[in-house]
Amino acid sequence: MRIVYVEDNEINLSLIQRIACAGRHLVIHYTDGQSALDNCANDQADLILVDVQLQGKLDGLELTRHLRAAGQQTPIIALTAYAMTGDRDRCLEAGCNDYISKPLPVPQVVRLFEHYASLTAK
Amino acid sequence: MSVPTKHDFATDVRSDRLAVLWKVTLIGCIVLIWTVAIVASLNRHAEMIWFVALAVLGVGCIITGLFLRYDRYLLAVWSYTIGGLLAGGIALANGESLALQVIPFVFPIIVFVVGLLLSAANTFLVTGLVAGIILIAPTFSATGQTQFVENRLFALGLTVVSALLAAQVTGELYKVTEWALLNYQRERRTTEDLFESRRLLQKELVRSQALSEELQLVNQQLETARAAAEEAKHFRGQFLANMSHELRTPLNAIIGFSETMLVFPTMYNDVPLPPAYEHDLKYIFESGKQLLNLINDILDLSKVDAGKLDIRLEPIELTPIIEGVLSTAAGLIGNKPVKLHQDLPTPLPSVLADANRVRQVLTNLYSNAVKFTDSGSITLTVRQVDAMVQFSVKDTGPGIDPQFHETIFEEFKQAEVVGRDPRSGAGLGLAIARQLLTLMQGRIWVESEVGKGSTFHILLPVDTSHPEAEATRPVAALQL
Numbered sequence: 001m002r003i004v005y006v007e008d009n010e011i012n013l014s015l016i017q018r019i020a021c022a023g024r025h026l027v028i029h030y031t032d033g034q035s036a037l038d039n040c041a042n043d044q045a046d047l048i049l050v051d052v053q054l055q056g057k058l059d060g061l062e063l064t065r066h067l068r069a070a071g072q073q074t075p076i077i078a079l080t081a082y083a084m085t086g087d088r089d090r091c092l093e094a095g096c097n098d099y100i101s102k103p104l105p106v107p108q109v110v111r112l113f114e115h116y117a118s119l120t121a122k
Numbered sequence: 123m124s125v126p127t128k129h130d131f132a133t134d135v136r137s138d139r140l141a142v143l144w145k146v147t148l149i150g151c152i153v154l155i156w157t158v159a160i161v162a163s164l165n166r167h168a169e170m171i172w173f174v175a176l177a178v179l180g181v182g183c184i185i186t187g188l189f190l191r192y193d194r195y196l197l198a199v200w201s202y203t204i205g206g207l208l209a210g211g212i213a214l215a216n217g218e219s220l221a222l223q224v225i226p227f228v229f230p231i232i233v234f235v236v237g238l239l240l241s242a243a244n245t246f247l248v249t250g251l252v253a254g255i256i257l258i259a260p261t262f263s264a265t266g267q268t269q270f271v272e273n274r275l276f277a278l279g280l281t282v283v284s285a286l287l288a289a290q291v292t293g294e295l296y297k298v299t300e301w302a303l304l305n306y307q308r309e310r311r312t313t314e315d316l317f318e319s320r321r322l323l324q325k326e327l328v329r330s331q332a333l334s335e336e337l338q339l340v341n342q343q344l345e346t347a348r349a350a351a352e353e354a355k356h357f358r359g360q361f362l363a364n365m366s367h368e369l370r371t372p373l374n375a376i377i378g379f380s381e382t383m384l385v386f387p388t389m390y391n392d393v394p395l396p397p398a399y400e401h402d403l404k405y406i407f408e409s410g411k412q413l414l415n416l417i418n419d420i421l422d423l424s425k426v427d428a429g430k431l432d433i434r435l436e437p438i439e440l441t442p443i444i445e446g447v448l449s450t451a452a453g454l455i456g457n458k459p460v461k462l463h464q465d466l467p468t469p470l471p472s473v474l475a476d477a478n479r480v481r482q483v484l485t486n487l488y489s490n491a492v493k494f495t496d497s498g499s500i501t502l503t504v505r506q507v508d509a510m511v512q513f514s515v516k517d518t519g520p521g522i523d524p525q526f527h528e529t530i531f532e533e534f535k536q537a538e539v540v541g542r543d544p545r546s547g548a549g550l551g552l553a554i555a556r557q558l559l560t561l562m563q564g565r566i567w568v569e570s571e572v573g574k575g576s577t578f579h580i581l582l583p584v585d586t587s588h589p590e591a592e593a594t595r596p597v598a599a600l601q602l
Contacts, residue, residue, distance in 0.1 A: 009371065015378040022389040053367075081370035082363070103374040103414060106381040 001025045001117040004045040006036040006063060007079075008055050012102075016049065019106060023113050033058025037066050045074050046120040047113075052080035052091070061094040068095035075116060079104070132299045136239050137195050140186065143235065144202055148183040151176050171216040179209035199239045203248055206232045211255040217263020222270045226256050226277030230284040237288020238295070245292070249285040253278055355427065362424040369417050373410055380407035419550040423533065426557040433561045437585040438477040440470045440511075444502070447481060451488040451500065460492065463501040471506045472585040475562045480582065483558055483566070486551040487515040487578045494519035498575075510564075511584050516577040522570040530568065531556045 003020060007013050008031045020027050028043050030036035033054050040048065048067070050060035058066070064076050078091040081102040091099040100109065158172045182205010189198035210228055213221040229252045237245040256274050380403050382389050395403065425431040448462060455462070473480070491500045498518025505512050522530065533553040552566075559566045563583050570576035 011375045012371070015375060015382070018379070018382050018389050019386075022386055081367045081374065102370045103377040103410070106378055106385065110386065 001046040001113070001120050002028060002044055003047045003049060003113075004028045004030070004036065004040050004043050004074075005049045006030045006033060006054065006060065007049070007051040008032065009051070012051070012079075015104065016109075019104075019109050020113065022110065023117060025113060025117065032056040033060070033063040033066075037063060037070075040067070041070070041072070047116045048072075048074050048076045050076060050078055050096075052078050052082065052087075061090060061096075064091075064094045064096055077112070132296065133195050135295075135299065136199075137190060137193075140195070140198060140202065140239055141190055143239075144183040144186040144190070144198075147202075147206075148180055148187075151180045151183065155180075169216075169218060171213065171218065171221075175209040175213040178212060179205050182206065182208070199236065203232070203236045203240075206236070207248075207251055207255060211259045214255065214259035215262040217260060219269065222260060223273055226270075226274045227280065229256060229277060230280040233281050234284035234288045237285055238291060240292075242289040242292060245285050245288055249281055252281050256281070359424050359428045359430075362420060366417050366421045369413070373414055373417075376406060377410040377414065380404075380410060416550070419554055422554050423550060423557070426554070426561070431557075431561065433476045433479060433558070435474050435476060435562065437472050437587060438475055438480065439472060440480075440504070443477060443481050443484065444470075444504075447484045447488055448502075450485055451492060454489060454492040458492070458495075459497040460495050461499040463499050465501065465503040467504060467506065470504065471511050473511050473582040474585040475564070475582050476558075479558045479562065483555045483580065484513065484515070486555055487580075490551065490578075491515055491517035491519065491576075494576075506584060507581070509584050509586070510581045513580040513582070514577050516575060518575045521572040521574050522568060522576050523572055524570070527568050527570065531566070 001023070003016075003025050005013060005016055005027050007016070007029070013027075013029055017027050028040075028045065030039070033050075033056055036050075037058065050063055052060035054060050054063070060078055060080070064078070067076065075097040076095065077098045077100060078094075078096040079100050079102060080087060080091070087101075088099045098112075100112075155173065155176045158169070158176065162169060162172075182201055185205070186198045186202040189195075189201055207229075210225050210232070213225045233245070233249055233252055236248050240248065256278050260274065383395060384400065384403055384407055387394065422431065444464075444466070448464070451462060488500065495517045496519075500518075501514075501516045503512075503514040503516070505514075531552050533550060556566050559580060559582075565581040566578065568576055568578050
């Protein structure tokens with residue numbers, strides 16, 4: 001499975017890469033929203049992970065809106081370190097399929113990858 | 123303002139009277155001088171004595187006027203009296219026949235008029251003087267000694283009578299004055315009372331005005347303080363939200379990597395961890411989780427403070443919640459000789475609450491019980507009491523002194539209660555539990571005695587919409 005991950009923190013990226021390697025998934029990485037928006041149409045991603053607090057003009061939710069507006073059908077999961085009331089609703093509203101708060105619950109992420117990988121296999 | 127005495131008041135009245143009198147007399151005097159002058163020019167022999175007498179009278183009047191101007195009333199009266207008497211005396215002393223016939227009859231008038239202006243004693247003194255003048259003045263001339271003697275005696279009688287009359291009238295005047303004064307004083311007292319009341323009222327008014335101003339000031343200060351507190355609260359909330367975010371990012375790496383290393387060796391090509399590494403890594407993982415719980419607790423409290431905590435009251439099934447909590451508790455106990463017991467009704471009642479929050483509170487109670495119980499058991503009892511469901515978590519730990527039964531539900535007070543017990547946490551769990559129970563229209567309290575363990579009770583409202591909702595699932599499934 002090809003996973004696009006938009007994240008400006010190297011350590012977080014490396015954790016997702018570590019989890020992904022268990023399922024032999026490929027992680028394509030972007031550090032800002034604009035480059036992700038420009039390029040990810042060519043990545044043939046099976047799953048897109050976006051960090052909500054991205055540096056630069058496009059934050060994760062803005063990026064999701066643009067991707068959806070551009071016709072992107074791939075499932076998008078928001079990752080955020082904010083755990084405040086209403087965050088989940090905002091993510092879903094922007095067009096995300098799901099929401100996971102940091103610190104990431106590793107078993108849950110593993111199951112999530114397995115789930116989307118099985119969808120891709122079909 | 124002083125109240126005038128009786129004397130002052132009478133003197134005022136008399137002064138007014140005398141003021142009119144001397145002017146009238148002076149005008150009469152001038153008219154008479156003119157008349158005498160005309161008569162004298164017609165008869166072609168001047169009677170100088172008339173001019174002298176009238177001039178003396180006129181001067182007396184003018185002196186009276188001067189004294190009155192300087193408020194010397196008694197001197198003014200006496201000037202007027204002496205002026206009149208001297209003028210009469212001079213006219214009599216000349217011995218002219220007209221004077222001898224007319225002047226004696228002028229004296230009773232003078233005495234009467236003066237009698238109204240003087241006291242009774244002074245009036246009789248003036249009468250004495252008049253008697254002297256009538257009897258002695260004519261003897262200075264040859265004609266006066268013999269002619270019109272009976273006229274003079276009659277005039278003398280009249281003078282005495284007019285003196286008596288004047289004294290009588292003066293007495294009346296005094297009575298009237300006294301009456302008027304009495305009325306005046308009564309009136310004055312009433313007025314003064316009124317003034318006093320008005321003054322007091324004014325004072326009261328000023329005081330109440332000052333009070334209201336003070337109140338307004340205090341209100342303003344209160345409002346400022348409230349706004350400041352509100353702002354501080356807002357900043358605190360914002361600060362906590364930011365702190366939470368900043369702490370979660372490094373925790374993501376700490377918890378995430380320790381978990382991948384411990385639980386998912388496939389992520390590291392199945393290279394096994396040396397046992398010592400694995401042992402220490404577990405501590406990193408557990409500590410990271412503890413830190414995360416603490417952050418979540420602080421965040422919860424700040425949400426409660428800001429009124430932003432999401433509580434969804436809905437009918438919830440207790441079975442999965444209790445199962446989850448018990449399995450967590452079993453994990454927490456680890457190798458300690460502590461047994462978990464349950465005493466649950468069949469079927470389990472359904473409650474109206476927020477499932478996540480009920481789980482949070484029960485987990486907290488179990489985590490405390492496990493923390494403080496070194497050996498023995500932890501027992502969960504669930505009972506329906508009227509419209510509420512009561513959960514009781516009873517442990518065999520050290521117990522809590524009754525003086526702390528309320529304090530433990532206050533923020534950051536656990537340390538105060540248990541001192542330096544290494545098992546104590548930040549003391550937020552029970553504070554949050556109480557806040558959550560309040561938001562869910564429930565209640566939490568503790569029963570405990572030192573040395574006899576503790577029992578924490580929770581009340582939650584029963585869900586009346588689905589009375590048989592839980593009947594389908596046997597409680598035996600809960601036995602762990």
